[in-house]
Amino acid sequence: MASxxxxxxxxxxxxxxxxxxxxxxxxxxxxxxxxxLMMVFIGQRPFAERTQEELVELAANNxxxxxxxxxxxxxxxLLLTGVQIIRKHPPRYKFSYWPVVIMLAWFCVTxxxxxxxxxxxxxxxxxIIVIYITFCTLSMIGPERLMQSLRSALILSxxxxxxxxxxxxxxxxxxxxxxxxxxxxxxxxxxxKNIAGAVMALCFMVTVNAWIDTKKWIYALWxxxxxxxxxxxxxxxxxxxxxxxxxVCAIYRALSDSTQKRAVLLLMLALGxxxxxxxxxxxxxxxxxxxxxxxxxxxxxxxxxxxxxxxEDHPFLGAGFGGFWQVGDLSPSRDYINQVxxxxxxxxxxxxxxxxxxxxxxxxxxLLLSFVALPAWWFLTGTTRENQKLMVPAFAIWVFVLxxxxxxxxxxxxxxxxxxxxxxxxxxxxxxxxxxxxxVWNRRFLQSPQPQEPAHG
Numbered sequence: 317m318a319s320x321x322x323x324x325x326x327x328x329x330x331x332x333x334x335x336x337x338x339x340x341x342x343x344x345x346x347x348x349x350x351x352x353l354m355m356v357f358i359g360q361r362p363f364a365e366r367t368q369e370e371l372v373e374l375a376a377n378n379x380x381x382x383x384x385x386x387x388x389x390x391x392x393x394l395l396l397t398g399v400q401i402i403r404k405h406p407p408r409y410k411f412s413y414w415p416v417v418i419m420l421a422w423f424c425v426t427x428x429x430x431x432x433x434x435x436x437x438x439x440x441x442x443x444i445i446v447i448y449i450t451f452c453t454l455s456m457i458g459p460e461r462l463m464q465s466l467r468s469a470l471i472l473s474x475x476x477x478x479x480x481x482x483x484x485x486x487x488x489x490x491x492x493x494x495x496x497x498x499x500x501x502x503x504x505x506x507x508x509k510n511i512a513g514a515v516m517a518l519c520f521m522v523t524v525n526a527w528i529d530t531k532k533w534i535y536a537l538w539x540x541x542x543x544x545x546x547x548x549x550x551x552x553x554x555x556x557x558x559x560x561x562x563x564v565c566a567i568y569r570a571l572s573d574s575t576q577k578r579a580v581l582l583l584m585l586a587l588g589x590x591x592x593x594x595x596x597x598x599x600x601x602x603x604x605x606x607x608x609x610x611x612x613x614x615x616x617x618x619x620x621x622x623x624x625x626x627x628e629d630h631p632f633l634g635a636g637f638g639g640f641w642q643v644g645d646l647s648p649s650r651d652y653i654n655q656v657x658x659x660x661x662x663x664x665x666x667x668x669x670x671x672x673x674x675x676x677x678x679x680x681x682x683l684l685l686s687f688v689a690l691p692a693w694w695f696l697t698g699t700t701r702e703n704q705k706l707m708v709p710a711f712a713i714w715v716f717v718l719x720x721x722x723x724x725x726x727x728x729x730x731x732x733x734x735x736x737x738x739x740x741x742x743x744x745x746x747x748x749x750x751x752x753x754x755x756v757w758n759r760r761f762l763q764s765p766q767p768q769e770p771a772h773g
Contacts, residue, residue, distance in 0.1 A: 338404050345399050346461050349453040352392050353469035356736045357515065358476075360385065362505035363486035385731070386438075389445045396452045408458035409747040411451055415690065419682040420444055423637040423728075426675045430636025431646040439638035443728050450739045459706055459747040466740045467526060467709075470519035471538050477504025477512065478541060502548035506733075513551025514720060514734050516542045517558045521712040524562060528569070529705045553723050557716050565712045568695075569704060578696050616665045616723060618654065623664045623673035625652045634676035637728075640664075663729060667721030671728065683727060687738075688718065691745055698749035706748045713741035 420443065427436035454462050480487040481502065489498040489509060501509035520542035527535035546555055564581070571578045623640065626648055634640075635648045642662055649661070664670040672680040691714055699707040717738045721727055726734040 341399055341403050342405075342457050342461070345396060345453055345456040346465055348392060348395055348399070349449070349457070349462070350465045350469055352449060353465065353736065353740075354472065355388065356731050357469060357473045357733050358505055359507065361507070363480070363484055364507055365486065386442070389442065389449070389731070392449055393445050393452070396449060396456070400452060400456060403456060407455040409451075409455045409743075409750075411455065412750070413451075413686075413746055415682065415686040416447065419679070419686055420447070422679060422682060423675060426634060426636045426679070427639070428636070429633060430639030430643070431648060432639065432643050433636070435643055436636045436639045439730065442730060446731055446736060447739060450736070450743050454743045454747055459744040459751075462740060462747075463706055463709065463744050466737065467522050470515070470522055470542075470737075473504075474516065474519050474538060474542055474545065477502075477506075477516070477545060480504055497550075501550040502545060504545070509549040510551050510554070510724065511733060513546050513549035513554035514716075514724070514726075515737070516545045516549065517551075517554040518713055518716060518734070518737055520546060520558055521561060521565065521716065522709050525565065525569075525705075525709040525712065553720060557719055561712055561715050561719075564715060565708055568699075568711055569708050578699070582692055582696055619661055619665050620669060621654065622649050622652045622661075623669055627673055632676055634672065634674045634679065637674050637679075640670075640674050663725035665724060667725045667727035667729075670725045687727070687742065691742060694745050694749035698745075698752045700752060703748050703752060706744055710741040710745040710748070713737060714745065717741075 420440065423440045423443070424437070427433045427440060430436040453465075457465075477487070481504070487502065487504050489501045489503055491499050493499050498509060503509045503512045506512040506515065520539050523535045523539040523542060526532075527539055543558065546558055567581055568578065571581060626635065626640070639648070641647060641649050641664070664673060668680060668683070671683045675682075695707065695711050695714070699711075717726060717734060720734065724734075726732055726738065729735050
């Protein structure tokens with residue numbers, strides 16, 4: 317009688333003969349993406365003056381109507397689409413991350429009840445184009461080249477920022493700053509020292525991991541330069557996260573072969589975020605006294621009170637995507653502002669709160685599912701010794717941005733540098749997770765031993 321047994325076998329080997337690829341098209345797509353990253357990092361106004369008049373004018377005109385930027389992004393999307401059409405090799409990544417598509421569709425729906433639906437819709441379309449560029453590039457060049465492009469763009473930005481310090485006065489916040497806490501802080505070509513601090517902190521983590529993987533001294537030099545620049549920006553959040561996440565990544569790298577231990581690490585990270593919220597609730601008077609001061613942490617608590625007050629009156633749908641701050645005189649935030657400096661505020665200084673106040677509880681749930689829960693599963697089950705060169709730096713960026721959004725807003729924040737870097741990390745992690753080796757279960761029949769017949773002498 318035959319019996320059944322389950323045998324776990326390794327996945328089939330990839331055939332040696334691959335379809336002929338057009339290396340020129342792959343290189344072209346990679347160059348397009350690198351140029352796109354540099355345009356995002358540098359922006360249209362590098363070393364911009366920050367006079368009081370210009371800041372007020374910038375806040376008044378920030379309605380998402382920058383035609384040059386829109387034309388630029390659409391041009392990049394069309395160029396990549398053209399390369400995608402004429403390519404002769406199979407895609408290296410087939411898009412299947414539908415939660416993001418559903419979330420963007422919901423954002424479009426929320427535009428209909430915003431105070432200015434056209435402005436909200438333009439901001440959603442900008443997000444769609446940025447996400448499309450990221451995943452379209454990934455499908456052509458793959459996650460490894462995508463991470464290489466990101467690393468190269470970060471290093472080039474680091475070099476430009478260092479070179480600008482001794483020759484361009486605007487690379488340091490001048491004494492004329494209205495916010496005295498900014499004076500003397502390094503910012504390079506970025507608009508604000510907190511943006512510079514976050515980007516350089518991410519550069520630090522990416523180059524440290526590259527040094528560990530390649531053992532090349534040049535990456536050690538880049539990482540040291542990036543860390544020193546973070547110190548020069550006086551960005552407290554980025555400096556603290558640089559230390560903490562570097563230690564977390566070291567532990568994560570050491571646990572590449574242990575799913576159970578990685579689960580404990582991810583649970584500790586989640587408890588850390590819950591702990592931050594608990595500290596705010598338990599020590600609310602002390603926290604608010606520290607954070608509410610506009611000269612300390614940009615008055616974040618007083619800013620948080622504005623969207624929280626709006627949510628008390630509108631708990632279900634939100635103000636529409638991108639429709640709470642800086643939508644002109646119609647901005648819903650103006651009805652809840654309690655300090656003058658908040659008129660120039662562009663976001664809630666908390667990414668989770670920003671999505672909640674603009675797209676409602678449903679938008680927040682989609683955010684947590686798409687960018688917290690699902691990536692956590694990829695990093696838990698998809699990291700191996702073979703792919704950790706991609707997964708570990710992506711993990712570092714992911715953790716940094718999740719924690720940074722407790723005090724800043726980068727989720728779906730136009731073409732903000734940290735958001736574009738985060739998208740690259742998410743795309744890399746998802747593609748690497750999908751391509752991981754998988755065990756295949758095959759059913760095998762085992763023959764029962766036949767009874768031996770007695771010998772007759």
